[in-house]
Amino acid sequence: MQLTLRIPKAVLDEAMGDLKRPHAFAYERVGFFRCRPTSDAGLVVVSGYDTVPDGDYVEDPGAGACIGATAIQSALQRILTHNTGQIHVHWHEHDGPTGPSKTDLRDQPRLVGSFQNMDDTLPHGIVILSNTHAWGVLLLPGKKRFQPIKKMSVVAGGIDFL
Amino acid sequence: MSDRYQRQSFLGENSQPKIERVRVGVVGLGGGGSHVVQQLAHIGFQDYVICDPQTVEDTNLNRLVGGRLKDIGQPKLAVAKRIVRGLQRKAKIKAIADRWQTRCDEFIFCDVIFGCLDSFQDRDEIETFCRRHLIIYIDIGMDVHKVENDPPRMAGQVILSAPGGPCMKCLGFITPEGMAQEAAAYGAAGHRPQVVWPNGILASSAVGVAVNAITGWTGKTPSPVYLSYDGNSGLVQVHPRLEYLLTTQCPHYPLGKAGKPILQQL
Amino acid sequence: MYPADQIDELKELCPGLCHFEEAGTGYLVLPAMEMPPGCQPAKVDMLLCPGGRDGYPSRLFFSEKIQTAKQLNWNALNFRIGERNWHGYSWRTPGGNLRLAQMVITHLSALQCN
Numbered sequence: 001m002q003l004t005l006r007i008p009k010a011v012l013d014e015a016m017g018d019l020k021r022p023h024a025f026a027y028e029r030v031g032f033f034r035c036r037p038t039s040d041a042g043l044v045v046v047s048g049y050d051t052v053p054d055g056d057y058v059e060d061p062g063a064g065a066c067i068g069a070t071a072i073q074s075a076l077q078r079i080l081t082h083n084t085g086q087i088h089v090h091w092h093e094h095d096g097p098t099g100p101s102k103t104d105l106r107d108q109p110r111l112v113g114s115f116q117n118m119d120d121t122l123p124h125g126i127v128i129l130s131n132t133h134a135w136g137v138l139l140l141p142g143k144k145r146f147q148p149i150k151k152m153s154v155v156a157g158g159i160d161f162l
Numbered sequence: 163m164s165d166r167y168q169r170q171s172f173l174g175e176n177s178q179p180k181i182e183r184v185r186v187g188v189v190g191l192g193g194g195g196s197h198v199v200q201q202l203a204h205i206g207f208q209d210y211v212i213c214d215p216q217t218v219e220d221t222n223l224n225r226l227v228g229g230r231l232k233d234i235g236q237p238k239l240a241v242a243k244r245i246v247r248g249l250q251r252k253a254k255i256k257a258i259a260d261r262w263q264t265r266c267d268e269f270i271f272c273d274v275i276f277g278c279l280d281s282f283q284d285r286d287e288i289e290t291f292c293r294r295h296l297i298i299y300i301d302i303g304m305d306v307h308k309v310e311n312d313p314p315r316m317a318g319q320v321i322l323s324a325p326g327g328p329c330m331k332c333l334g335f336i337t338p339e340g341m342a343q344e345a346a347a348y349g350a351a352g353h354r355p356q357v358v359w360p361n362g363i364l365a366s367s368a369v370g371v372a373v374n375a376i377t378g379w380t381g382k383t384p385s386p387v388y389l390s391y392d393g394n395s396g397l398v399q400v401h402p403r404l405e406y407l408l409t410t411q412c413p414h415y416p417l418g419k420a421g422k423p424i425l426q427q428l
Numbered sequence: 429m430y431p432a433d434q435i436d437e438l439k440e441l442c443p444g445l446c447h448f449e450e451a452g453t454g455y456l457v458l459p460a461m462e463m464p465p466g467c468q469p470a471k472v473d474m475l476l477c478p479g480g481r482d483g484y485p486s487r488l489f490f491s492e493k494i495q496t497a498k499q500l501n502w503n504a505l506n507f508r509i510g511e512r513n514w515h516g517y518s519w520r521t522p523g524g525n526l527r528l529a530q531m532v533i534t535h536l537s538a539l540q541c542n
Contacts, residue, residue: 002271004271006295006296007296008296008325008326008417008420009326010326010417011417034418035421036420036421036422036424037421037422038270038294038295038421038422039266039267039270039422039511040267040270040271042270042271043270043271043295044421045294045295045296045420045421046296046420047417047418047419047420047421048417048418082418083424153273155273155296155297155298155324155325156324156325156326156327156383156385157298157322157324157327157375157383157384157385157386157387158374158375158376158378158383159184159273159274159298159375159376161180161183261506263506263507263508263513264506264513266508283482283507286451287507287508287509288508290450290451290508291508293451294511329451331451338481338483341481341482341483342482342483342484343483344482345482345483345484345503345504345518346483413452414451414452415451419449422511423448423449423450423510423511424448425446425447425448425457426446426447426448427444427445427446428435428439428445428446428447428456
């Protein structure tokens with residue numbers, strides 16, 4: 001399956017504007033894309049972005065960013081309230097292809113698994129953005145394994161492929 | 163870049179790979195759609211989903227680009243496929259000999275869809291589909307109106323409708339009154355006047371809009387695009403309505419409602 | 429959205445009643461509704477647009493075109509709404525404020541052979 005994620009440019013701009021902001025102690029910021037399924041499991045669309053408030057970070061020298069229980073609870077609540085999947089998103093400050101760190105691989109899949117436990121009819125996942133590219137995986141409805149996102153496009157009056 | 167596309171290298175360093183990566187849909191392969199398909203094939207698009215349920219009739223040949231006398235009785239799809247294959251041997255072509263609504267799953271992975279349709283109803287539906295799936299929609303159409311005691315008036319439009327931006331309702335192109343009139347006239351619409359050259363102008367403009375959306379070669383990718391064509395004077399210009407748009411964000415298709423409809427149990 | 433008492437009344441006709449919005453228009457989905465006698469299929473999903481569209485004050489669509497002895501003008505075939513295809517016949521409900529359930533019954537009366 002050629003798993004595709006489409007992101008409205010306005011939402012991506014909002015996310016990047018947020019993720020690039022410095023934080024008092026976190027090296028990286030984290031946010032969440034809201035996402036919705038379509039009638040084909042192979043296409044997921046992003047429908048919004050939610051910031052993690054400054055106070056919801058936990059100081060952790062071993063991680064670029066560590067979010068606390070409140071942030072996770074808010075994400076879980078959004079799944080119920082808005083019927084949207086949650087995609088954990090953060091930004092790596094460089095050009096070119098990017099990918100998950102060991103910490104990302106250790107922590108984020110478990111978090112996404114808890115999203116799926118909340119509502120497994122919705123897609124949930126992880127996206128990492130660089131300045132020019134992106135990497136991502138999704139847990140699709142009913143599936144237990146993450147699927148790599150093969151095509152990520154940003155859409156407004158133009159189209160960009162990440 | 164292949165030598166063939168050297169003359170279009172001004173579109174940008176990565177323009178050709180980008181064009182080749184895009185899946186393009188063309189709904190309606192008549193007077194407008196046949197022009198569009200031909201130009202897309204020349205430019206180098208490699209991945210097509212094309213759709214038309216009709217067969218070629220003699221009365222189509224005044225405007226069906228690529229159509230030949232031998233094609234009468236054949237599906238319009240066959241003409242379109244021949245045009246593409248004649249220029250792009252390795253292109254992927256999904257050909258649908260039906261109304262798009264019956265096979266819309268085939269269009270989900272399109273990045274851009276051209277609507278070369280006759281009715282407001284069809285346009286409304288396909289724009290809604292595109293908004294749900296975050297697909298850029300480009301609409302073209304023309305009409306000729308009889309005016310008492312005056313020569314006929316020819317007009318047409320090219321509209322780019324993109325996720326988040328104003329839609330064809332926001333632009334006043336699709337209105338409840340227009341839809342109601344169309345529904346009332348169902349079955350009595352008759353044959354609309356159609357000739358080749360305005361279709362060519364509109365299709366060319368539409369393809370230009372699409373290529374800019376994909377390559378960004380002009381440095382701007384506006385949304386929406388609304389070009390109006392005065393067939394009597396030959397003028398294509400930005401529709402004056404764009405000046406009076408009340409909002410740049412579409413209230414009809416908010417981004418938060420993209421994807422499958424959210425069914426609320428009552 | 430809709431008055432609660434009218435929703436309750438409609439739910440008596442259709443317990444599985446759902447709502448969605450598309451392009452600013454509200455729709456009510458009535459799943460697995462029984463059609464009047466003599467209709468085929470006997471059970472279909474219905475889609476009610478209480479706020480009107482296409483010049484009609486309200487509109488009722490069906491998940492399949494209904495075969496009936498009545499000659500109806502099916503002027504909506506394969507209309508794509510809410511990511512499904514729907515079919516509808518031309519039937520104008522009377523003006524005034526029909527309750528939701530009345531709307532449905534009035535539309536369905538077009539299918540009945542007397």
